[in-house]
Amino acid sequence: MQLPESYVFFSQPKINSGKNALEHIYVELASMDARKPLVLASRQVAEQGLTKKFIKSLYDSNVIIGSLYEEVYPYHYACISQLNDLAELFRARGCDSIIAIGGGSVVDLAKGVNIAVSNEGSVMDYAGENVLRKRLKPFVYVSTGQCGGTETSNEAYIENRRFVSDFLFPDVIVLDNRMITSLTRQRAAEAAMVALTAAIESCAVPYNNPMNDLYANVAINFIYENLHGVVKKPKITHGNLALANAYAMAGIAFSNIPPGIVYSLGIAIARDTGLPRGKCMGCLLPLSLEYRVMKHESIRSELLYALLGIEGYCRVPEKDRTQTSIAILRQFVNDLGDILPKSLKDMHVSRYKFEEYSRMASEMSKKRVSQQDCMQLLDIAWEGIA
Amino acid sequence: MVMKEITGTSNKILEVDLTTQKFSVFDIPEKDRKMYLGGKGLGLKLLYDRMAVGVDPLGPDNIIAFMMGVLMGTGASCSGRFAAVTKSPLTGIMTSASCGGPFGMALKTSGWDGLLIKGKSAKPVYLYIDSKGVQFRDAKTIWGKEIRKAQDVVLKEGSGAVVIGPAGENLVRFANICSGHRFLGRGGMGAVLGAKNLKAVVAKGQEYKILPVKSKKFEKTKKRSTKYINQNPITSNQYRIFGTNSHVMLSNKAGILPVRNFTGGSHGEAAKVSGERIVAKHNPKFSTCKPCTILCGHKATFNGEERSVPEFETTGLFGPNLEIFDPNAISDFNEICTDMGMDTISAGGTIAWAMEATEKGLFKSDLKFGSPKEVAQTLTDIGKAKGIGKELGMGSRWLSKKYGGEDFAMHVKGLEIAAYDPRGAFGQGLSFAVANRGGCHLSSAFFSLEAYLHMYQPYTTWGKASYTEFAENCFDVVNSLHICQFTAFPVFLEPPIIKMLPTVVLNISLSTMAPLAIWFMDLSVWSRYWSSVTGHRLNMWKMLKIGKRIHVLERYMNTREGIARKDDTLPGRLLNEGRVSDPKHRTVPLEKMLPKYYKVRGYDENGIPRDRTLRKLKIEKK
Numbered sequence A: 001m002q003l004p005e006s007y008v009f010f011s012q013p014k015i016n017s018g019k020n021a022l023e024h025i026y027v028e029l030a031s032m033d034a035r036k037p038l039v040l041a042s043r044q045v046a047e048q049g050l051t052k053k054f055i056k057s058l059y060d061s062n063v064i065i066g067s068l069y070e071e072v073y074p075y076h077y078a079c080i081s082q083l084n085d086l087a088e089l090f091r092a093r094g095c096d097s098i099i100a101i102g103g104g105s106v107v108d109l110a111k112g113v114n115i116a117v118s119n120e121g122s123v124m125d126y127a128g129e130n131v132l133r134k135r136l137k138p139f140v141y142v143s144t145g146q147c148g149g150t151e152t153s154n155e156a157y158i159e160n161r162r163f164v165s166d167f168l169f170p171d172v173i174v175l176d177n178r179m180i181t182s183l184t185r186q187r188a189a190e191a192a193m194v195a196l197t198a199a200i201e202s203c204a205v206p207y208n209n210p211m212n213d214l215y216a217n218v219a220i221n222f223i224y225e226n227l228h229g230v231v232k233k234p235k236i237t238h239g240n241l242a243l244a245n246a247y248a249m250a251g252i253a254f255s256n257i258p259p260g261i262v263y264s265l266g267i268a269i270a271r272d273t274g275l276p277r278g279k280c281m282g283c284l285l286p287l288s289l290e291y292r293v294m295k296h297e298s299i300r301s302e303l304l305y306a307l308l309g310i311e312g313y314c315r316v317p318e319k320d321r322t323q324t325s326i327a328i329l330r331q332f333v334n335d336l337g338d339i340l341p342k343s344l345k346d347m348h349v350s351r352y353k354f355e356e357y358s359r360m361a362s363e364m365s366k367k368r369v370s371q372q373d374c375m376q377l378l379d380i381a382w383e384g385i386a
Numbered sequence B: 001m002v003m004k005e006i007t008g009t010s011n012k013i014l015e016v017d018l019t020t021q022k023f024s025v026f027d028i029p030e031k032d033r034k035m036y037l038g039g040k041g042l043g044l045k046l047l048y049d050r051m052a053v054g055v056d057p058l059g060p061d062n063i064i065a066f067m068m069g070v071l072m073g074t075g076a077s078c079s080g081r082f083a084a085v086t087k088s089p090l091t092g093i094m095t096s097a098s099c100g101g102p103f104g105m106a107l108k109t110s111g112w113d114g115l116l117i118k119g120k121s122a123k124p125v126y127l128y129i130d131s132k133g134v135q136f137r138d139a140k141t142i143w144g145k146e147i148r149k150a151q152d153v154v155l156k157e158g159s160g161a162v163v164i165g166p167a168g169e170n171l172v173r174f175a176n177i178c179s180g181h182r183f184l185g186r187g188g189m190g191a192v193l194g195a196k197n198l199k200a201v202v203a204k205g206q207e208y209k210i211l212p213v214k215s216k217k218f219e220k221t222k223k224r225s226t227k228y229i230n231q232n233p234i235t236s237n238q239y240r241i242f243g244t245n246s247h248v249m250l251s252n253k254a255g256i257l258p259v260r261n262f263t264g265g266s267h268g269e270a271a272k273v274s275g276e277r278i279v280a281k282h283n284p285k286f287s288t289c290k291p292c293t294i295l296c297g298h299k300a301t302f303n304g305e306e307r308s309v310p311e312f313e314t315t316g317l318f319g320p321n322l323e324i325f326d327p328n329a330i331s332d333f334n335e336i337c338t339d340m341g342m343d344t345i346s347a348g349g350t351i352a353w354a355m356e357a358t359e360k361g362l363f364k365s366d367l368k369f370g371s372p373k374e375v376a377q378t379l380t381d382i383g384k385a386k387g388i389g390k391e392l393g394m395g396s397r398w399l400s401k402k403y404g405g406e407d408f409a410m411h412v413k414g415l416e417i418a419a420y421d422p423r424g425a426f427g428q429g430l431s432f433a434v435a436n437r438g439g440c441h442l443s444s445a446f447f448s449l450e451a452y453l454h455m456y457q458p459y460t461t462w463g464k465a466s467y468t469e470f471a472e473n474c475f476d477v478v479n480s481l482h483i484c485q486f487t488a489f490p491v492f493l494e495p496p497i498i499k500m501l502p503t504v505v506l507n508i509s510l511s512t513m514a515p516l517a518i519w520f521m522d523l524s525v526w527s528r529y530w531s532s533v534t535g536h537r538l539n540m541w542k543m544l545k546i547g548k549r550i551h552v553l554e555r556y557m558n559t560r561e562g563i564a565r566k567d568d569t570l571p572g573r574l575l576n577e578g579r580v581s582d583p584k585h586r587t588v589p590l591e592k593m594l595p596k597y598y599k600v601r602g603y604d605e606n607g608i609p610r611d612r613t614l615r616k617l618k619i620e621k622k
């Protein structure tokens, strides 16, 4: 491992994981001078009884729930009309902080409401990279085990527009066994693929950043060691908690690098087709590494370390480490069987739209990913994994 | 001159390749004719056999089929209609449309049952068709011309034409194709022709006379059909006098009229744009498809000019849905869409999205609810692909994916929904969600039974899946015969048993035993029409199975393009937001109806036709 000449790493959130993590929320809020949160959850989270559990955990605290809103629309992005209504509610009830329970759009919405209540003007004025200029209200994210890619990162999608700012990190990430629900096999695999993409694209490509490596490697390892178990037995508590931790770390690592080719393409295809992001990324991820090798671009051997740990890493001769890690990753995805399609063709993605997806992905990565590379990767992924 | 005769059908299809500028002729296999009837059904089958999965709708490999039904040219009531089928550039899946313009009759009486067009011409052309075949002619002088002007030029050479306007040339994703004063409206077929550099097709026509094989049976059926049409209050009165704008007040009363981009279901000023008001103030006259017995189409005086009366969908989506209650303004918008060649439903839906997105700060435009001034200019800009019009011409799905506002982009599968708010008619909600071509009101037209005729309770989910399936099958038959869909009202409602049943009993029997209720209807009018013209046997049960086959084939073709349960949904607004006009703030309980619908259709839980369903319907899996 080499120390790069210079690097920057930023991580805002405090992670509170394991038993009784919920009961610590009031302490965390107090430390940020907050005691009256607006609590957001989706209908589904409420139906699973998770908001009740959450409220129960605050019984002995001095936290006053400003408002509990359990009707977040089940969209894949935060919707502006709901966001504006909730910002109104926040102000009307005199809230001083936000807690989001769930994943995906609930968190995006919470981040959007936070932008609205902490800034002047329309939320949409803050779309783009690093437009936000000041700290937002305290924000706590309570994970339920989902992963849309933005929950623990510095990103949010509001009305399909990407917002990026270090002020969008949650201040506290709560990973409590009681709140982490078992997902279906399909959803678990898809969530893991989003996080795995974020983690791998944070460390396997040559943005050498030792802090990033730490977060990403642990995320990769947790996913590698736990996903198959969870897919087989979705109710394994420990496995689900490990995955939730992995998602949290992957999000933080991912916030410190520009979006990679798989992440950007995955978002572009998912947005157009309505397919889950995880499905698209799961199909592209192993192939993207092979494509890099084909182009004689390096893949850092730390990926193997992340997958197999120190012993496994040492057993493989240095020259074989890249190939071995790709083979392991490919096998790992293959072993998920029919949960993840093996090609874009299987997913019925339209080939004539590849140019459009490549353009969108390249724009999203601020041209750090070239359209040509995107096109070539998509062409390979069309037939997919043999 | 003595006209040549075709008894039954010519069974001949012209296949044109614009790239090579060659054409060929092939015969429709008898098996396909019997299994798919003609019109839309046969068009789909021909495309299924010829077109690869995943072709670019605007690329040379996309094929567009213009298909005449067996009834065209026979004089059967309301049979002056033809179908077109292609892959839509707006939705990326199959689209079909029905049109009552003179091209159908012209092509059929030139001796052709259909026309398939593929490839792309190097420069703009139009086609001239007669009984000898196809001539490729330079379209330099008409390219860029508005529809009516271009049509006037080509009609000097034939008796019927299909023409595109500037919108089709500029690849506006909801550009339509015009024939006479009627349109192949939905799904952007005009852009398909535009991408092929094809401005128009004109057919000489009047070369052949079409005769039914069994003329006595045909005449008897025609008599029965005409009797039903003239007895039925909707077809003999409501549509004949007020046209489809009679829906305005019915929808307003039932709370399904879209107001302000589907945020309300009724409006105090709705009467100003109603059919009744147009009759009172605008002096309407008939202007219909030919032949027609119902006579729903009208022209009337707007802004001092005689113009086509906008259909209800146009009125609904350019009127209350934009908070505009001026029939003259709506007529202006209709005229611009006619000249540019654009579908008024998608244009209205897209403009409503733009108004709301502008209001919410997601999109920059001058468009405002209630303000007609900017709408006219915007429509012209869309047709000419100028300024913001260029992006608006991509439709509301594309726009909302780029700018946000997906929850209020009122489309299904990319096709903007018609002017019925399904929060006041749950069956229509299911129907919009599962319709093969996207947000189509005609796939089952459930709103009429729920909100107008009260044959189904609008706010329950009972029986909705079964009826949707039944109506879809019927209308696929109707569009394959091909006959006007409005003939369904008399066929469904006029048979004596239906008329004798008290509404409550009918209501219960339809909701709980929809398949049995079919026994009361007289669908044999349609099967007898088809069998009398072709001479092949067909009873109504076999015919319904054919309808099912056509529907499932189209669905299967769409699933090969990626359509699945994820796409059988409604705009977020309809699923999550109640309306001010409805104190109960009801939303469409789609998830309750969808599994039942899949079950009756023989799809798996992901909405894909099961292998056994395909086998049963003799659809060859590819």
Ligand code: SF4
Pocket (backbone or CB within 6 Å): B078, B079, B080, B081, B100, B287, B288, B289, B291, B292, B293, B294, B295, B296, B297, B484, B485, B486
């Ligand atoms: S009823 Fe109306 S739409 Fe139907 S054929 Fe007659 S004029 Fe055309």
